[in-house]
Amino acid sequence: MAMRHLITGQGNCAPDGxxxxxxxxxxxxxxxxxxxxxxxxxELPGAxxxxxxxxxxxxxxxxxxxxxxxxxxxxxxxPFARGADFIRGSPAEDWIQSFRPPGLQEFVGxxxxxxxxxxxxxxxxxxxxxxxxxxxxxxGLSMTGCPYSSLDNILQHIIMTPKIYPGPPQRVLSGVLHxxxxxxxxxxxxxxxxxxxxxxxxSDKQCIRDRSCIMARHILADQPEEYIQAQVNxxxxxxxxxxxxxxKGPLHGPLPEMEEYWNQSQSAMRSAPMHNAADKWITxxxxxxxxxxxxxxxxxxxxGPNGWASEFEQHQSxxxxxxxxxxxxxxxxxxxxxxAQTLAxxxxxxxxxxxxxxxxxxxxxxxxxxxxxxxKQGSASQSxxxxxxxxxxxNANANSWADQFVHEEISQGADKWASEFSSEHNQGxxxxxxxxxxxxxxxxxxxxxxxxxxxxGESSADPWVDExxxxxxxxxxxxxxxxxxxVFSDMNPYVGHPNPMQEGQELFHKGLLSExxxxxxxxxxKNPDNAEGWRLLGITHAENDDDQQAIAAMMRAQEANxxxxxxxxxxxxxxxxxxxxxxxxxx
Amino acid sequence: xxxxxxxxPGFSVRFSPFxxxxxxxxxxxxxxxxxxxxxxxxxxxxxxxGGAPAPLFAFPTSDALFDCAxxxxxxxxxxxASGDGSVRLxxxxxxxxxxxxxxxxxxAREVHGLDWNPVRRDAFLSASWDDTLxxxxxxxxxxxxxxxxxxxxxxxxxxxxxxxxxxxxxxGDRTARVWDVREPAPTLVIPAHDHExxxxxxxxxxxxxxxxxxxDKSIRVWDVRSPRAPLTQLAGHGYAVxxxxxxxxxxxxxxxxxxxxxxxxxxxxxxxxxxxxxxxxTEFVAGIDMSVLVEGxxxxxxxxxxxxxxxxxxxxxxx
Numbered sequence: 037m038a039m040r041h042l043i044t045g046q047g048n049c050a051p052d053g054x055x056x057x058x059x060x061x062x063x064x065x066x067x068x069x070x071x072x073x074x075x076x077x078x079e080l081p082g083a084x085x086x087x088x089x090x091x092x093x094x095x096x097x098x099x100x101x102x103x104x105x106x107x108x109x110x111x112x113x114x115p116f117a118r119g120a121d122f123i124r125g126s127p128a129e130d131w132i133q134s135f136r137p138p139g140l141q142e143f144v145g146x147x148x149x150x151x152x153x154x155x156x157x158x159x160x161x162x163x164x165x166x167x168x169x170x171x172x173x174x175x176g177l178s179m180t181g182c183p184y185s186s187l188d189n190i191l192q193h194i195i196m197t198p199k200i201y202p203g204p205p206q207r208v209l210s211g212v213l214h215x216x217x218x219x220x221x222x223x224x225x226x227x228x229x230x231x232x233x234x235x236x237x238x239s240d241k242q243c244i245r246d247r248s249c250i251m252a253r254h255i256l257a258d259q260p261e262e263y264i265q266a267q268v269n270x271x272x273x274x275x276x277x278x279x280x281x282x283x284k285g286p287l288h289g290p291l292p293e294m295e296e297y298w299n300q301s302q303s304a305m306r307s308a309p310m311h312n313a314a315d316k317w318i319t320x321x322x323x324x325x326x327x328x329x330x331x332x333x334x335x336x337x338x339x340g341p342n343g344w345a346s347e348f349e350q351h352q353s354x355x356x357x358x359x360x361x362x363x364x365x366x367x368x369x370x371x372x373x374x375x376a377q378t379l380a381x382x383x384x385x386x387x388x389x390x391x392x393x394x395x396x397x398x399x400x401x402x403x404x405x406x407x408x409x410x411x412k413q414g415s416a417s418q419s420x421x422x423x424x425x426x427x428x429x430x431n432a433n434a435n436s437w438a439d440q441f442v443h444e445e446i447s448q449g450a451d452k453w454a455s456e457f458s459s460e461h462n463q464g465x466x467x468x469x470x471x472x473x474x475x476x477x478x479x480x481x482x483x484x485x486x487x488x489x490x491x492x493g494e495s496s497a498d499p500w501v502d503e504x505x506x507x508x509x510x511x512x513x514x515x516x517x518x519x520x521x522x523v524f525s526d527m528n529p530y531v532g533h534p535n536p537m538q539e540g541q542e543l544f545h546k547g548l549l550s551e552x553x554x555x556x557x558x559x560x561x562k563n564p565d566n567a568e569g570w571r572l573l574g575i576t577h578a579e580n581d582d583d584q585q586a587i588a589a590m591m592r593a594q595e596a597n598x599x600x601x602x603x604x605x606x607x608x609x610x611x612x613x614x615x616x617x618x619x620x621x622x623x
Numbered sequence: 624x625x626x627x628x629x630x631x632p633g634f635s636v637r638f639s640p641f642x643x644x645x646x647x648x649x650x651x652x653x654x655x656x657x658x659x660x661x662x663x664x665x666x667x668x669x670x671x672x673g674g675a676p677a678p679l680f681a682f683p684t685s686d687a688l689f690d691c692a693x694x695x696x697x698x699x700x701x702x703x704a705s706g707d708g709s710v711r712l713x714x715x716x717x718x719x720x721x722x723x724x725x726x727x728x729x730x731a732r733e734v735h736g737l738d739w740n741p742v743r744r745d746a747f748l749s750a751s752w753d754d755t756l757x758x759x760x761x762x763x764x765x766x767x768x769x770x771x772x773x774x775x776x777x778x779x780x781x782x783x784x785x786x787x788x789x790x791x792x793x794x795g796d797r798t799a800r801v802w803d804v805r806e807p808a809p810t811l812v813i814p815a816h817d818h819e820x821x822x823x824x825x826x827x828x829x830x831x832x833x834x835x836x837x838x839d840k841s842i843r844v845w846d847v848r849s850p851r852a853p854l855t856q857l858a859g860h861g862y863a864v865x866x867x868x869x870x871x872x873x874x875x876x877x878x879x880x881x882x883x884x885x886x887x888x889x890x891x892x893x894x895x896x897x898x899x900x901x902x903x904x905t906e907f908v909a910g911i912d913m914s915v916l917v918e919g920x921x922x923x924x925x926x927x928x929x930x931x932x933x934x935x936x937x938x939x940x941x942x
Binding site for chain 2: 255
């Protein structure tokens, strides 16, 4: 029978192995208020609660409710001594006595302390799920001649519960965990579903964090570490758990003293008979590493080391900030080792990983068709909250962008478009010459329409190309905050985010491109000179087939860091994609 | 064929060494990630065709339970390994009000494995994610020994079936280590797998043989006299191998369970080692045991909250 049923009084509470009355149920009913949130540890007076750093005990138990007999589970305090009397008379006492180490005194006089507990309990007025376990433990400890002669030590070992959830949040928690498992098994990235507040205490969250990390590594053994981390982070985010790294990292790389063992055993292994299944698995894995890369994924790879390097630095600084407990240091060591290894070797599994994300993101993008500046909903998305999220976000973004274009579309004639264009981008001192030159070219409405269609016009007009370049350099000479032609989204939810850069990177990895765009925009709003941020923003836009924004962002990246070759390459690629002019390449 | 429904995802089952019909099970809410645990004692004889009978003993605990073990010396004493780092001893003959009878809290992290010494019967081991193992005796308040040497979470410990002071441990640092309780450092370090080793067990008939199960989906059988290479490798699971057990009745027979939701029976001495595969669970299978008292009787539990007991060769779901 589930503890939750006990506590919430649901169903029929047949007590386990006890009499036919329902003492536990009554107890639960008496105790349980409507507050189901577990609360933080209360400092008990005079009790040094020695909490292990990584697995905290729960909250203070209402010790006043120690049951003196097995049948009376009342809210009112029962003196501890009564319980002792009860046990003393029973035949079980003999067996228990046999456990008692010689020379240990009985427990007397804990009542005084319990009165304090009563006070606490009454004063707070808070109702917790009963710490049944804690109560029993106290009894058990005392009865069995617990070696701890001081009450403090007893209290140390009292188990403070409750991690007991009422109905709906618990079902939600189970559901979330269940779907996490399913996704892990199916090899599909876990899709975060918004979850109502579960009221998880900090220790609960840490528990979930630590254990899910370890268990995820068991389930997702084939996947690279970053995929596993991403999945776990998704799970934690959906449960609203901070995924600050305080978990035990995996142990990567053979231990130094094992090198010899490894080599010998590996060579011996090859000669040992291996069953087919193992072979297949290994060769499959090897094959996936040999797939040809296309240019889009070369981005991932190029981005990969950089991205990981910056994440690595971030982790390093995070870890430096954290306190110097042994566990944290060990974890930090392992994490850095893991990241270093990833940096060094792991392009291919990441490739496999990112291909999947590409696929997923393309799939969802395919559901949104932009036709003639209108965003049309594709066919119903596969039931996934994530795709819906993506859609709504995309709609929000695309709408603003498309609306801007609609506005511009309406304008008749190229110069009007150009002036709108210029005014929109705060050019300030934009060359009038340029506009004039522009209108001289007989591009006209068609060109504007083509532009509105999202593609740049054919770059057949060289004078225009030159003028554009001039304009480019002119705009570069303009100092000021808003250079380039990048259009920021309004209503950016990430603007207040503490670390939008990392957020953007994670989202990018996950394939949530328009989310990543928002996060990265928040980052570059915060740090306009963050070349990496601009560059990633550009790549994300390129992934989204938004070459104009991609180019704009890349240009900003280039301004921020003119020596970055990848930026230049990306610029070239985007421009090629957009079928517009080829920029000069100062390489 | 008794089938039980546990109150939460099952993590471990053990047959009682004293009662043929008794089974101990550990279950944890929310797949052990958070929430309560349950320790159950089930009576196989009580399971009729009409549905799941009430357990003989059921005890909820404040944190998840990852493993359980019967005492080899007291028929009603059992131990449970808890996620909050404690090891709890329960006496199932006592009413719940008097349980647990012991609480050992020394590990800094989750205790993931327990094993009771079948030869000496007076001591048991706990394996914890804090990289250590501890030796305990029920009548001592603190651990007798702490064994350090692993570099990562220790997932399982197993006493040798023959030598009273020898045991082995499986760890996430990809090694299996063989220890002697009289020495603080491991006697032997076996670089068992390329990935975390989740479980191991000794051959009951050959004291130098042990099997390890790993996240790399394979089971390797080792001879401790030549630990450089395994005797053989058993592949066939689709996901990480969670537990391995040697049969107490047939030499060379291994039972294993895995995250691929199946239970497999192997004979490692044969060329075609896989003897049987049971796919009765609908979630990860986390706990298995083979009865010492009844030859061929198997039990398994998984995260689908089901506990199955069936004789080898038959269908676990047959009623």
